[in-house]
Amino acid sequence: MSSYPFNSSFTKQFRQEHPVSFCAEEKPFQHIVISNYGRMNEAAMNALGQSLNERLFDNAIIYRLLTKITQNDTLDTVRLSGFIEKAHEELTAHASAEPFTAQYYKHLIELLGSFLELVNEFDANGQELLLGNLNACYHNENSFAVNQSVDSEEIATMHRIIEDFMYQIGEYYQYFHILLQKEGEQEDNKSRVQVMSYVAYYLDTLITCTEKLIINIEGTLDMLLEWETALQNRESQSLFN
Template structure:
């Protein structure tokens, strides 16, 4: 077997001279540490740090969620609860005043009590839980340094909200059914009109419930956006 001498002139053409560079300094912007290899002004560092912080930690998504939940959803939920109580009082009044239709109103009272319990449970174990998780990682326009949220945690929050949405949707459909039966019965003069007194309350209750459903659906869309963003970064971290 013949051997060939190593040709250094041939290999030299693939060699590149690279100067050794040491990091000049590290600058911190909120929880992002930027290593600079040349002098960077504070203004330039703030612009870069702000862009990196926004991209890495989903500040915009979380801020939108917090704003929506605190400034809109919570108020709409409180209005719904207040109207449920008002409707409950109205039904209780008719149940005691009209003995022939009392059974129907008692059914409405049980229905409203179950719906009120569901809305209260969502407010405590759904919306407040989500707010707590958001506040744990976002406050004073920046993330908590020791807080880390992964896509599975966001997916869990999504499943919780979605479950409550399905339950609220069932009540919403049933309220529509009751209102439809009332409209049909109102056309028949030969039947006792037991639902005419509560028509306004049912119609308004449907409107308030629909607003709550729209709010919950928008929350789910934002959670999907957040989860997708986290999954993208997690896959990059896995392969990098």
């Protein structure tokens, strides 16, 4: 095999004339230790430590996600589940009291039961799962011992899970609109038994609550995508540095 030695003029570019010092000053900043080999005052070292801390643990985006989900999204999900349960109970009571329209109520009751299962599954295997992962990644002095790092692929997986739930919920949302439209059309038929008014109310409220849930999920997906993109950029920098 042929040998290709480096050109001396090329290698000189990487030589340093400064002597190496083995007496580096170390400055701890929270859980980061900064070794100072040059001139840097304490204020500059603290600023560097703060910057590194935020970049290493993605605290800003994780905190925004945690705050959004715990203080807003979870409450909206609980309200939606509660309303579905209430509507399910009342429609079941109406079906028992009105045998002539029981078959009509049966379809709505089964639909609400299925939708409630989906919302509960999203809460347990979507929203709560995401919260658990976020809490494991969030950095503070009390939780540093269990702090975990993630890569962009893990965030992409979280994104796909939440997005899949959003699509399923969106299908119910569209169907609720179709049912509400049919309710409006049949109200004009005076020859039929008028049992539609409170059903329309349930559907209209259900549509409003479901739309709120979808908007919340879309916001979460946007933030996860932002986090994933930031991680991909850092991973690319690490690859080429």
